[in-house]
Amino acid sequence: MPPFPATRHSIVAAIRSDRTEVRRAAFDALVHAYWKPVFKYVRLKWHASPDEAADLTQAFFLRAFEKDFFASFDPGRARFRTFLRTCLDRFVANARQAEGRLKRGGGAIIVPIDLPEAERELQLQARNAVTDFDAFFHREWLRSLFAAAAAQLRDACGARGRPQRFALFEQYDLAADEAERPSYSELASRFGVSATDVTNELAAARREFRRLVLAALRDQCSSDEEFEAEARALGA
Amino acid sequence: MISEVALDRLTGMLRAPDLSGTRYEILGELGRGGMGIVYLARDTALEREVALKIVDRGGAGTRSDSPDALAHEARILARLEHPGIVPVHDFGELPDGRIYYAMKRVRGDRLDRWLAAGRDLAERLAVFLRICDAVAFAHAHTVVHRDLKPENVMIGEFGEVLVLDWGIARTQNREPENQNPEPENQNLEPENENPEPRTPNAEPVVGTPEYMSPEQRAGAAVDHRADIYALGVMLQVLGGPAAVAAIAAKARDDDPIRRYQSVQELAADVQRFLSGGAVFARREPLLDRLQRVYRRHRVPILLVLTYLAVRVLLLWLGGI
Numbered sequence: 001m002p003p004f005p006a007t008r009h010s011i012v013a014a015i016r017s018d019r020t021e022v023r024r025a026a027f028d029a030l031v032h033a034y035w036k037p038v039f040k041y042v043r044l045k046w047h048a049s050p051d052e053a054a055d056l057t058q059a060f061f062l063r064a065f066e067k068d069f070f071a072s073f074d075p076g077r078a079r080f081r082t083f084l085r086t087c088l089d090r091f092v093a094n095a096r097q098a099e100g101r102l103k104r105g106g107g108a109i110i111v112p113i114d115l116p117e118a119e120r121e122l123q124l125q126a127r128n129a130v131t132d133f134d135a136f137f138h139r140e141w142l143r144s145l146f147a148a149a150a151a152q153l154r155d156a157c158g159a160r161g162r163p164q165r166f167a168l169f170e171q172y173d174l175a176a177d178e179a180e181r182p183s184y185s186e187l188a189s190r191f192g193v194s195a196t197d198v199t200n201e202l203a204a205a206r207r208e209f210r211r212l213v214l215a216a217l218r219d220q221c222s223s224d225e226e227f228e229a230e231a232r233a234l235g236a
Numbered sequence: 237m238i239s240e241v242a243l244d245r246l247t248g249m250l251r252a253p254d255l256s257g258t259r260y261e262i263l264g265e266l267g268r269g270g271m272g273i274v275y276l277a278r279d280t281a282l283e284r285e286v287a288l289k290i291v292d293r294g295g296a297g298t299r300s301d302s303p304d305a306l307a308h309e310a311r312i313l314a315r316l317e318h319p320g321i322v323p324v325h326d327f328g329e330l331p332d333g334r335i336y337y338a339m340k341r342v343r344g345d346r347l348d349r350w351l352a353a354g355r356d357l358a359e360r361l362a363v364f365l366r367i368c369d370a371v372a373f374a375h376a377h378t379v380v381h382r383d384l385k386p387e388n389v390m391i392g393e394f395g396e397v398l399v400l401d402w403g404i405a406r407t408q409n410r411e412p413e414n415q416n417p418e419p420e421n422q423n424l425e426p427e428n429e430n431p432e433p434r435t436p437n438a439e440p441v442v443g444t445p446e447y448m449s450p451e452q453r454a455g456a457a458v459d460h461r462a463d464i465y466a467l468g469v470m471l472q473v474l475g476g477p478a479a480v481a482a483i484a485a486k487a488r489d490d491d492p493i494r495r496y497q498s499v500q501e502l503a504a505d506v507q508r509f510l511s512g513g514a515v516f517a518r519r520e521p522l523l524d525r526l527q528r529v530y531r532r533h534r535v536p537i538l539l540v541l542t543y544l545a546v547r548v549l550l551l552w553l554g555g556i
Contacts, residue, residue: 117237120237121237124237124239125240139243142243142247143237143238143243146238146243146246147237147238150238173242173245173246173249174238174242174246175241175242176239176241176242177239177241178241203256206249207254207256207331209246209249210249210250210254210332213250234247234250234251
């Protein structure tokens with residue numbers, strides 16, 4: 001088995017495609033991966049209200065699509081995530097100067113902002129503790145990456161007739177805190193299986209989760225080198 | 237939402253090595269260094285505990301984190317089958333692409349901690365000689381350790397002495413430098429008029445500063461005498477009377493040519509001290525020499541002196 005998923009045409013490469021449908025599909029994928037980190041970042045770093053942050057997030061992705069913001073990305077100079085955040089800061093600063101003239105879409109790019117969910121998440125996080133916004137953005141991006149991989153894992157387990165595998169993973173590895181985390185034997189009795197089955201199912205789920213995270217990471221990197229550096233930074 | 241705790245847990249999960257499909261199960265972490273993490277693992281096939289050293293992808297150590305470095309260490313260890321060198325059982329690549337090797341799990345104490353418990357001189361020097369045995373064996377196989385220090389020596393539960401952490405060991409490809417010492421030594425002198433290290437042999441400076449020979453600190457090419465220097469520093473740490481201090485000082489001379497030229501020579505001098513002989517490293521004051529000779533041959537000296545005293549007494553009585 002290769003150490004990393006095989007190289008694919010990455011989202012970052014596709015957003016610079018000449019073909020509109022390819023660009024559009026890549027943008028949709030990018031929006032799904034980044035809307036929440038962008039929204040939360042704007043909320044906290046730029047002290048935006050929930051509605052303003054939602055508008056700015058929507059407008060940022062729309063403008064990026066229309067104006068080809070990301071075409072100037074140079075993989076040799078920075079990670080794509082850093083570049084995106086720099087574009088975002090510049091965009092919000094300009095938007096604040098030209099307040100009230102935000103372009104809100106018109107259907108070109110739809111950002112699926114789930115405002116109540118994002119706000120609930122922000123409430124659960126220690127907002128006042130944020131001092132390093134670079135680290136905050138990275139952590140939110142990681143949270144989105146893991147959440148997307150977990151959702152894919154749930155779908156894959158369901159499609160293969162193994163919903164219990166994901167249920168075990170969800171209750172053990174996605175448990176919100178240590179206090180509510182069951183032991184292997186508790187899980188075994190809860191699901192009516194042996195402790196060995198719990199061990200094996202969790203091992204399989206983790207292996208698949210890892211594969212999905214790396215595949216998503218690969219999609220979001222512009223080169224093999226960037227991907228390997230990102231994977232190494234994750235320790236994966 | 238993935239909570240903060242779950243986020244940290246998942247990050248840790250990604251960082252942990254993927255041992256699926258292997259014969260090992262991780263039981264815990266034993267330690268981490270510049271090149272990798274050492275885990276306590278269970279070999280499920282042979283049902284025994286082993287130590288697994290695995291490249292740390294997330295690490296930012298000063299040594300090379302590359303899989304090649306770990307593979308190099310495993311291959312060096314595999315060459316050195318000696319009771320004083322931890323044996324390698326297995327080597328391979330995990331499903332996540334990380335390189336690992338399995339080695340004997342050594343139970344016991346690191347030498348620095350072992351010393352802290354307070355040991356008598358004979359015990360300390362006996363351990364030192366066992367270290368010398370292992371290092372001499374490596375040198376005989378052209379391997380230079382380059383990072384000898386008490387932290388890299390384990391004293392096992394049954395008194396076994398094992399030299400660990402061969403991560404920056406190098407194979408010596410050249411002939412021993414004492415056969416042609418002049419050209420090498422000119423560049424190794426700290427006071428040399430031309431202090432530039434020789435570019436063709438320049439090496440990255442790796443090791444532990446207090447135990448590094450001047451040539452290693454300077455990034456110049458090193459040979460087995462760099463290990464002799466480190467052994468000298470270790471002997472100094474072990475402590476002892478003036479003769480032992482003199483042996484340590486000779487071993488860690490700044491000039492490689494004035495050090496012992498082999499670990500066997502160094503060990504032989506320590507052995508001479510232990511058996512009460514004169515050591516090569518020190519010109520003994522006459523009084524010290526007499527005391528040492530007396531301590532070593534106390535019984536025959538006392539017998540001869542008694543005999544002479546009786547003869548003198550008899551002569552004196554005969555003359556009355």
